[in-house]
Amino acid sequence: MRLIDIATRRRVTIMMFTVAVVMFGMVSLSRLKVNLLPDLSYPTMTVRTELTGAAPIEIESLITKPVEEAVGVIKNVRRVRSVSRSGQSDVVLEFAWGTDMDIAGVDVREKLDILQLPLEAGRSMLLRFDPSGEPVMRLALIEDPDAEIKFQNAEDRLKALRRFAEERLKTDLESSDGTAAVKTSGGLEDEIQILVDQLRLAQLGLSIETVTRRIREENVNLSGGRLEQGSQRFLVRTINEFQDIDEIADAIVANVDGRIIYMRDIAEIKRGFKEREAITRVDGQESVELGIYKEGDANTVQVANRIKQRLKNIETSLPDNMKLITIYDQSTFISNAISQVRSAALWGGLLAILVLYFFLRDARATFIIGAAIPVSVVGTFLMMYSSEISLNIMSLGGIALAIGMLVDNSIVVLENIVRKKEMGLPLLQAAREGSSEVATAVIASTLTTVAVFFPMVFVSGIAGQLFKDQALTVTFALVFSLIVALTLIPMLAAMGSGERFADATDDRPPARLTRGIGFVIRMFRKFFSLIAWVMNKLLRPGVWIFQGFYLALARVYPGALAWSLQRRGLVVLIAAGIFAGTMSLVPRLGSELIPQLAQGEFFVDVRLPPGAPLSRTDRSFRTVEQALSEDDSVQLTYSVAGTGNRLDANPVDSGEHTGKFSVKMAPGSTRLLEEQVIESMRQRLQVLPGVQYEFGRPTLFSFSTPLEVEVSGFDLEQIAAVSNQIQQAMAASSRFTDIKTTVEFGNPEIQIVFDQERAANLGLVVRDIANRVVSNIRGDIATRYTWRDRKIDVLVRSVDTSEASVADIRSLIVNPASDRPIPLEAIADIRLASGPAEIRRVDQARVAIISANLAFGDLGAAAAELQGIIDTTPLPAGIGAQITGQNEEMQASMRSMQFTLMLAVFLVYLVMASQFESLIHPFVILLTIPLALVGAVLALFVTGTPINVVAFIGVIMLAGIVVNNAIVLVDMINKLREAGTEKTAAIIEAGKARLRPILMTTLTTTLGLLPMAIGFGEGAEVRTPMAITVIGGLLTSTLLTLIVIPAVYSLMDRKPATIPTGQTSFV
Structure with missing residues (x-):
């Protein structure tokens, strides 16, 4: 292969190219944006129109219906939802994923401009939902309880706090780079x-x-x-x-x-x-909140760090009777989550290198292969920068996933170089021939892995948006690892051959600069020799144990393989039985959309009867806060009664009768302790008349309640009656909790x-x-x-x-x-x-929405029980009911990912068919995928992990990873048979020759993912299911591949061996 010849002949060129990649990669890393999530474009838009003094029924007929009819015909509109409440109409448009929202906004505005609405109605506003609309920081300005001089009364205190927040804090913080706006809420406005x-x-x-x-x-x-x-x-x-x-x-x-x-x-x-729109409290003490929002393209961590520097200066100039508290800092979670992913990647890389050393027992060979990891990762940063991908938990998670796979190609290449050298070839020739011999298989195995990520562009919904960055980073890393395996690895392996300078005839002594460079190289060589000596001494016991295990396996494997080839039908039947038995466990796994994050925080959304004043909403929070004031496991409580002018306020569920109570647990609090606090709060809220509540935890993604039932029709009284029946049936089941409905009469x-x-x-x-x-x-x-x-x-x-x-x-x-x-x-x-307090509509039909959380179990089982309740509820003519919420999104995502999996398998087949010029051999290799599913299902079952979008992404990844070992095995079998070796002998010989590289690649990938599978640190819930799936599937498929794939190959391949003239052996 010409690329390999260039790499072994022009070593300085390859070295300089590698240095350039590393240098530009580090520069790119320093300039990458750091965010919690990829840049998401949520395809929703809200049309808000106000008509002061109008009742909900009038709002529906005069505003909502005309707006729905006008904008519902716009291209790519998937669903139209609306809420008509006193004085205000909100029409929410849900567009298909991938819609250009800027163009959609222009289309919506054009429709609204030609719409004839009442003259008294205000101009319709367009509100875009953006997940970055959540403030990066929340600050609370309160009266210092330890101050010597107190405010005379509550009114003076709240006015002074609000005035200082707006005149000093807001102005100062908004001038910080990257800060888009600072919104104040609470207190009293003059x-x-x-x-x-x-x-x-x-x-x-x-x-x-x-x-x-x-x-x-x-x-x-x-x-x-x-x-x-x-x-x-x-x-x-x-x-x-x-x-x-x-x-x-x-x-x-x-x-x-x-x-x-x-x-x-x-x-x-x-x-x-002014009339108050919100009352904010910190630990029961009334405060003024400052929500700090960043610019759309700003780096969240950098913005927060600049704000913190400003706060240090501000605190020195605060009045003696005021105190500033940070109640929320998104950058802390982002930094910790990214740090955890980085640590998982580093530990995974170290474990992978350790496995290499155990196998190779050669520090130089381990260093050569280990060089593939940093070079590939740094090169990935360069591609991320050029593709405008930020550093977030998904992109870094992709790098962490790829860590163990980055050495796979290098292992196969170097192992074959070593094998050629052991056959007696000179080092330079062994590097060239050994690399060229496996180049095709290495390229094919990389393409099969990369191919499974291409169909990710067809994944609809939030999953496709989230995992796009991860798919691209894995692809970039694997492509760089392929380039490294075919250039840097042969070059490093050929170093020391001395053949490149064999024709030198100049007898003049080297110049001073040359001698200096030579001295530096000798010092580096001595340094690495010392490291190799230390590694050899420290790791000798581990190497001895590992080699004993490997040699025992190497002795047993050929006999086991020969036995399986004699009983091919039985082996295939046993494999099929294992697959069928494992698949029977799938219904017992349960299902969910996205794993729930554990951040040591939770909140409860409270909704009082319509017409309840702001003071009553605040009193309900004070009742809950008093119950938590003596609890040492609670670090901080923060409540917002009403909505105020917060940018992240829900445009649909707002008003003086709504509020949110947030609890931050003390460091070290367990999930069980958190559940106990939630139950204590639930008991307090249950005794408050007319109060509906729903507990939740901060999530990375904006989803609706786990379970929602839409009861649709025209007659509001019939809708309310059916909703009450379903609500009462749900309340009778212990599976559902925090049940609430949007049907509210009595405004x-x-x-x-x-x-x-x-x-x-x-x-x-x-x-x-x-x-x-x-x-x-x-x-x-x-x-x-x-x-x-x-x-x-x-x-x-x-x-x-x-x-x-x-x-x-x-x-x-x-x-x-x-x-x-x-x-x-x-x-x-x-x-x-x-x-009616409000009238909700979905797709131009009136609806009532019943929402609930899960008390126990998984989302799939709860949805099945809820469907049973709906089926047994008598529905009048013109009234319908269906399950929506996260369950609807989950089903859509699962259908989309099933299609993606089939498309990925098809692409893998295309790549392998092109490589082998055969239709049968790729089919044999594809049988590793169902064998991998055995391990994936068992791993999920043993760890108690339900099937979710993250785990399904792991299954799709498996489709591209597990075939690599079979590709290398079948490729060598074919080469041996082309050299004239009999089929069974070729299978056994190939199995013995490829046992070590197959085990090495499997263990490096598995151990590289192990830190992610353990699941420590922030955001681990989003990474762990994928790692568990890949590890389980890879381990099982490898063990079964070594036995089952040769048996299937022997059954299906009937082609006689080709015996070239004058050649009777591969060697």
Whole structure:
């Protein structure tokens, strides 16, 4: 092979090429982004439209339905979901994976621009879901409990905390590189409130709209242009902005009958605070949260490190009575997870090299093969940088998976070089011929492994997005390992032959530089000789034990192989029986979508009855927090009542009656202790009336609840009735927990129904009356008041919503400019009523969603039991029910991966058929895949690991890995038969010759994956199932391959041996 000839002849060129790859790879590594996950593009988009004051039913008919009909026809829209709630419509579009969301956003906006919605509705907003929308850090600003000087009262404290967070912290942190935004939540936000006396306005014949307009017109600074007088130019400005609250009170509202009416005559002006949207607490103490969001392409770890440096400076300037706490830091988990993957890769590489030394008992040969690992890994970093792949747990997991396989090609090449040398060939010739002889098999085995990752592009759903980086990194590493095996390994193996410089005739003494280089090389040689001597002394007992085991196996194997060839049919039947028996265990494994991460944290989402005020939501959290305050296993609790303005807030489940309570366990807490804390919290929440809750743990991926049932139809009452029946049946089973439903009636409303005839007789317009009601109750932001370089809203209204009653609404004056004031109750029926809190729709049909967690067992078994409940529930005409949630995504992913597995096997067959120029031999080799499934299933069963997407990826990898040993074995059998050796003798001879490289490649790959299979550290749950699957499948397939594949080959290959003229032996 010409590449091998070049490698052995131009050693300096290969060495310089290797140095260049290592150098550029290290530079690429320093510039790679570090993130938790690959760059995901979640194909969802939310269309949010607001119509203030509209009830859910009106929102559905006026906003949601028209929007659904308009955007539902857009290309690649897979599903349309919507939630209609008071004053707001959210239509969620789910696109097919791989959709260009920028183009989809343009298409959606075009449809919305031509849509005719009510004039009162606001412009529809497009919200993109991005997993990086979660803040990289959360900080809490609280009052220092140890401070000597305390705030006078709670209002002053919360205002001061919010003010300092916005004026100092937010500004300082947002200026840090890579920080996109800092969102504050909690505390009290300043607001100037003007509470108008509507009776006084009526007496003066003024309206609240007049007051709002006058305030807006009085608070203004304008530029009047420029004026030149002589040689001087002046800038003309009108200065009339309010400087303090007293100026607002002294503002002139009107002149009534020659009397000037000041603001203080008709309203109370006070410095208050806006209506609260969220209450945040840390360990029960009210706080102000700062959520720090990074730019889309920023390095999470670097952004967090810069923030931490800023915080060190900020803490020195904090007021004595304030304290800043870090309650969440995503970079910590990322750093730890990546560190664990790196450690697993390093330990795997060391174990692989150790196995090589045990087999070869030669430090030089071990070093030569071991060089394939660092060179291939560093080369992979170069390809990752050029492909814009970040360092994340998936890409690094791919490198860790490939560590043990990186030496496979080098093992086969070097082992054959050593075999040629033992046959008496000179070192240089042995390097060339030994490498060339196995080059085809090595290339084919690499291509079969790489081929199984190509179909990953056809995996739909989240699995395809997540494992794309892993597939590419494994591919890059294996390609580099192939290049190393065919260039660097022959070059290093040929070093010391002396043949390259045999024709040198120059007798002049070498130059000083040459002597210096020679001295450095001799020192390196002595250093490595010393290392080899130390290794030999330290590892001698292990080598002795290992060699004893290997030699015993080498003595037994030829006899066992000969026995199996004599009883080929029996061997095949036994193998088939083992396969069938193992496959019977598959239903007992259970199934899940993605393994659940253990991060020492959990949360509970709480939902109170609709209409529950924010204070009630907060009180429910305080009840739970008090139960945990004495628990030493809990390090920190953090609660958010309401939603606030957090960017990561769920656009569908939000409002004052919702909240989230998070618990961080103390270091060293076990999973059992965590479950005990959850059960304690569950008992507290169960006694709270009308509270629905759902426990969960932080996940790397955004998925819905494990189990969801969609009850669809049109009649809301029938949907609610069926939902209640299913919910009660689920509650009767011990398998389901945290059951909740979206069917919520009883949303309290004050309905104002106008008497249009009565209003018309009085000369009133219903639209004007409705607007006046809004102005009096909700109020209008008249202007913004500048204080300390901050803009503070000035709110004008007549009703203090925190103290008002229905009677105040009844007495609202609807014609303040008239001589005869008319109260609202004179022209409208004002009554208390209730309606649906929200109306959910899926694919333009009304639905109720019942969600639940699993108390025990796997997702597949729970879905089967839930389907039984649905089947036994009587459904009225027009009502349907189906299981969705993670189970739906799991089934779709499994179907997609089954197709991917079949496509991978087909590609492997194509590669092998091209190599062997045979249709039968590839089929024989493919039988290693079902043999590998035996080990994979047994490994999952013994370790109690359910089948999930990660384990299935391991099965797909096995399809490309396990065939390598059989390829090497069959390739040598064919070469021996071409040389004239009889079939049975060729099989036995090939088995003896390939036993050592097959065992070496198997053990290096297996031990390289062992640290990942053990599963220590953060994020191990995502890596362990794959490693367990590959290890189990590889070990079993290797043992069975050495016996079963030769027997099958002997049965299926009927071609007579070819005896070349003058040649009777391979040797």
